[in-house]
Amino acid sequence: MSTRTPSPKPARQAPRSARAAGAHAPAAVDERYAEELKLWVVLSRAHAAVGRHSEADIARHGLSSAEFGILEALYHKGPLLLGDLQRRVLVSSGGTTFLVDRLEKKGLVAREACPNDRRARYAVLTGAGRALIRRIFPDHAAAIARAVGGLTREERRAATKLLRTLGRAAAEADGGEPG
Amino acid sequence: MSTRTPSPKPARQAPRSARAAGAHAPAAVDERYAEELKLWVVLSRAHAAVGRHSEADIARHGLSSAEFGILEALYHKGPLLLGDLQRRVLVSSGGTTFLVDRLEKKGLVAREACPNDRRARYAVLTGAGRALIRRIFPDHAAAIARAVGGLTREERRAATKLLRTLGRAAAEADGGEPG
DNA sequence: AGTGATTATCTCATTGCTGAGATATGAATC
DNA sequence: GATTCATATCTCAGCAATGAGATAATCACT
Numbered sequence: 001m002s003t004r005t006p007s008p009k010p011a012r013q014a015p016r017s018a019r020a021a022g023a024h025a026p027a028a029v030d031e032r033y034a035e036e037l038k039l040w041v042v043l044s045r046a047h048a049a050v051g052r053h054s055e056a057d058i059a060r061h062g063l064s065s066a067e068f069g070i071l072e073a074l075y076h077k078g079p080l081l082l083g084d085l086q087r088r089v090l091v092s093s094g095g096t097t098f099l100v101d102r103l104e105k106k107g108l109v110a111r112e113a114c115p116n117d118r119r120a121r122y123a124v125l126t127g128a129g130r131a132l133i134r135r136i137f138p139d140h141a142a143a144i145a146r147a148v149g150g151l152t153r154e155e156r157r158a159a160t161k162l163l164r165t166l167g168r169a170a171a172e173a174d175g176g177e178p179g
Numbered sequence: 180m181s182t183r184t185p186s187p188k189p190a191r192q193a194p195r196s197a198r199a200a201g202a203h204a205p206a207a208v209d210e211r212y213a214e215e216l217k218l219w220v221v222l223s224r225a226h227a228a229v230g231r232h233s234e235a236d237i238a239r240h241g242l243s244s245a246e247f248g249i250l251e252a253l254y255h256k257g258p259l260l261l262g263d264l265q266r267r268v269l270v271s272s273g274g275t276t277f278l279v280d281r282l283e284k285k286g287l288v289a290r291e292a293c294p295n296d297r298r299a300r301y302a303v304l305t306g307a308g309r310a311l312i313r314r315i316f317p318d319h320a321a322a323i324a325r326a327v328g329g330l331t332r333e334e335r336r337a338a339t340k341l342l343r344t345l346g347r348a349a350a351e352a353d354g355g356e357p358g
Numbered sequence: 359a360g361t362g363a364t365t366a367t368c369t370c371a372t373t374g375c376t377g378a379g380a381t382a383t384g385a386a387t388c
Numbered sequence: 389g390a391t392t393c394a395t396a397t398c399t400c401a402g403c404a405a406t407g408a409g410a411t412a413a414t415c416a417c418t
Binding site: 035 | 211334
């Protein structure tokens with residue numbers, strides 16, 4: 001994985017322009033939201049770090065993260081309209097079509113008509129799809145559990161609560177709130 | 180934005196196969212790691228929700244998230260080796276070259292030789308780059324602050340601490356630890 | 359039943375990004 | 389000073405994913 005190179009850090013000399021007096025002095029406003037920015041940074045890093053574990057586990061089975069998400073959603077929720085699937089897996093509309101197409105080609109998912117609404121289509125697991133997700137899901141759950149194992153049970157509970165609140169508030173503030 | 184469609188949910192009839200007796204009954208193992216999985220889910224959702232705010236703000240200035248990340252890193256840290264930049268912005272090696280190329284074309288960043296190591300190159304902000312990031316950073320910080328405003332200061336502090344612990348532990352467990 | 363607004367899915371051009379390998383330099387050993 | 393291994397960046401082919409627009413069906417009203 002070329003993204004991560006845990007290398008030793010030989011102290012190198014900074015280039016001329018870096019040493020030019022105060023060349024990159026950050027503005028005072030930086031202090032103002034430092035705490036909020038820090039939260040955003042650690043949120044991103046934690047997500048990336050855990051996500052790396054998740055994807056590494058999923059990739060072993062020849063699936064992408066999004067594909068796995070679809071199989072998992074169908075496994076636990078039963079047949080879903082493509083739109084519901086889209087919202088659940090956090091992917092674009094085109095992406096949903098693309099992913100379901102591919103899973104269909106792999107024989108893991110099928111489309112089914114919705115009796116009430118002929119615009120809509122259900123995605124459903126095939127027998128092979130159900131068998132696959134049933135087989136790999138436990139390992140995946142264990143991999144995630146290891147990935148978040150750096151927190152104690154109590155800490156995980158607290159983190160879950162905070163993140164749920166944070167996520168909900170951020171999602172709702174999408175429109176644009178008054179300052 | 181077609182990714183998100185906050186639509187009302189008319190109750191539709193599930194297709195036949197969904198009602199077939201226990202067709203998608205989840206396995207018992209699902210309970211075992213439910214708490215850890217939940218944490219991963221809310222972490223992903225919170226990250227996506229806040230990230231949406233971040234990207235919406237950055238896009239207003241014609242920059243991608245990764246481009247902004249580079250400018251921001253150079254602004255606060257001064258000139259950085261491309262490798263350091265890569266680690267900081269969480270992008271692949273090829274991506275770093277690509278992004279710095281593009282920022283160079285935009286006249287915001289320049290490459291500079293490293294006097295000690297002729298393999299290495301520094302990325303440095305140009306005058307225009309520094310002016311740009313200095314102009315847009317405060318707004319961006321404010322946007323992030325709004326996005327995470329669903330938590331109180333005390334909650335943010337707690338969340339930051341937990342996420343830092345979580346991220347570090349997950350990153351270190353990359354190799355593969357004994358069960 | 360007809361009209362228009364809304365909703366669901368699909369199409370497709372574009373693109374950002376990855377990751378393996380190439381190239382070039384540096385450090386260490388003989 | 390040659391050789392070998394490690395490191396830093398760049399090249400490039402390939403692909404997943406986006407998002408605007410097309411198509412089709414439904415709903416709300418008259």
